[in-house]
Amino acid sequence: MNATRPTSARSIPADGAFECELSRGGPDSILRVLDGKGTIVHFPRSSMIFAEGETSQNIYRVLEGVTRSFRIFMDGRRHIAGFSFTGDFLGLGLQDEHGLSEEAVTDVALILYSRKQIELLAESDPAIHKYIVKALVDGLAESQSRLVMLGQQNAEERLAWFLLRKASRLAEGRPLVDLPMGRQDIADYLGLTIETVSRVFTRLKRKRLIDIFNFHQIRILNEPALQSLAEGSRQAA
Numbered sequence: 001m002n003a004t005r006p007t008s009a010r011s012i013p014a015d016g017a018f019e020c021e022l023s024r025g026g027p028d029s030i031l032r033v034l035d036g037k038g039t040i041v042h043f044p045r046s047s048m049i050f051a052e053g054e055t056s057q058n059i060y061r062v063l064e065g066v067t068r069s070f071r072i073f074m075d076g077r078r079h080i081a082g083f084s085f086t087g088d089f090l091g092l093g094l095q096d097e098h099g100l101s102e103e104a105v106t107d108v109a110l111i112l113y114s115r116k117q118i119e120l121l122a123e124s125d126p127a128i129h130k131y132i133v134k135a136l137v138d139g140l141a142e143s144q145s146r147l148v149m150l151g152q153q154n155a156e157e158r159l160a161w162f163l164l165r166k167a168s169r170l171a172e173g174r175p176l177v178d179l180p181m182g183r184q185d186i187a188d189y190l191g192l193t194i195e196t197v198s199r200v201f202t203r204l205k206r207k208r209l210i211d212i213f214n215f216h217q218i219r220i221l222n223e224p225a226l227q228s229l230a231e232g233s234r235q236a237a
Contacts, residue, residue, distance in 0.1 A: 030131045033121065034061075038111040049102040049110070050091060056098050058112050060090040065108030066180045069100040070188070080189040082142065083181060085169045089135050091115075106180045150191050153232060158190045159200045160230035163210065167220060179216050 040063065043049055049060065052071060067084045081100055084090055090102050090110070122129040149161050167177045179186075183201075187194040201218075204210045209226045211219040220226060 027131065030128055033125075033128065034113060034118070035111055037117045037121070038113045041110050041112045043104040043108050043110065045104055045107050047104050049104060049108075050098050052098055052101045054098050056091055056093070056096060057115055059092050059115050059118055060102075060110040060112055062086050062088050062090065063109040063111060066105040067102055067108055068105050068181065068185060068189075069102050071100055078188050080185060082146070083166070083185075083189070089139075092132070092135055092139065105185065153230075155190075155192055155196050155200050156203065157229055157232055158192065159186075159197065159204065160209070160226050162186065162190055163218070163220065164223075164226060164230050176213075176217065176219050179218065182215070 038061075041060075049067060050056075050058075062084050064086060067090060068080050069082050069084070069090075070078055070080045072078050083105065084102075091098060093099065118132065122132050149158055153161065163177065166179065181189075183197050184194050186192075187197045190197070192200075201210075201212060204226075205212050207225075209220070209222050209229070211221055213219065
């Protein structure tokens, strides 16, 4: 299965001044160096960025939009392992092949890097190496948090956990949260059926923890109670 080609691409000019003494700079300096080696590419909504099993030749970073990583099982079921937002890396791992497929949830703009170039930069500069390792560790921590959620929480707790985690990335502290992913995406991510997800949204609204404006937009009305629910407190339920 081949990934859909990006709709457009353009190179980012390199800034050689940033390629020395990076340890004195912060993450912005490191990104300037990395982006000097990258190319901006665009993928339309629902298009494949890369497929499971393909050779992992490139690494991407999200500039705009949302993507999903997933696997399709033999019986046709889909398991969504995660969503990526602005600033997140895609395909950042140690394997020679992609372990999951990556697809655009919305129209997305990404920076494409050659894996070989990133590896060479990381080998030559400790600051870049530390930055890449931190990105890997952060991704593992998010995966571990989700595994705990799937193993211990009921449907209401899972959705509360999801809404709070995504609000922290998508709403920037505002109570109004845009959810670009659909109900089926949320169900496949939380290990629930779409019917269960719809019922839980309704229950959370009835309890005045959230308000639902439309299919892709909610408002968090009682964040402390939603947080208690997400942490497994039955009092909040």
